[in-house]
Amino acid sequence: MGAHHGTLLDGRHWVRGRGKAARLTGEDRLEIRRRVIAGETFEQAALAIGCSKKSIQRLLAKTGGVAPRARPRSPLRLSLQEREEVSRGVQAGESMRAIARRLGRSASTVSRDVAATGGRRKYRAWRAECWRSSGSAEIWSSGAVR
Known part of the structure; x- marks a missing residue:
């Protein structure tokens, strides 16, 4: 050879x-x-x-490749602490605007997070955090799944 x-x-x-x-x-x-x-x-x-x-x-x-590098959380995304506040506000019956105002966030950011993870009745901070950090949100928002 x-x-x-x-x-x-x-x-x-x-x-x-x-x-x-x-x-x-x-x-x-x-x-x-x-x-x-x-x-x-x-x-x-x-x-x-x-x-x-x-x-x-x-x-x-x-050998299965190399795991992707962990990406830092975008400052545009809600943190776990903010999601816990959203969850408390939703449970208390507060409006999305009132919750957003308290967090210093846009109402659309709060509303989108609640809607994307089950709506008012099913929203839980831990579920939203798991769903967002799993990559499901990126797959859904990319239009790959409908």
């Missing part, structure tokens, strides 16, 4: 081994995962490790 070779996006070439392709060591696999989790592209990680981008793709496909 010949050498394994390829071209990187920046035009540089790489060559790996002669004959049978070298296998990634356990240390290589850990380093690849660390680099990808840190935000490096597959190409950057491959160059640093000395393997092909395809090797990284195969490794991550076999």
Whole structure:
């Protein structure tokens, strides 16, 4: 068998081994995962490790990939504490405007959160928090599900 070779996006070439392709060591696999989790592209990680981008793709496909990075909560979203206040207000029969005014939030933000998680009768802060943090809200609002 010949050498394994390829071209990187920046035009540089790489060559790996002669004959049978070298296998990634356990240390290589850990380093690849660390680099990808840190935000490096597959190409950057491959160059640093000395393997092909395809090797990284195969490794991550076999091991289930890398969990997405946790995104910080948008300041436009209600916090758990705010949701608890909304829940108390809803239970007390307050209007959405009154609840929003007390929180210093837009009435539409409060109303949207209540409507999206079951309406006045079913709204609970913990349920809204779980639903919003699970990604269901993003899937629904993207139009992917209707």
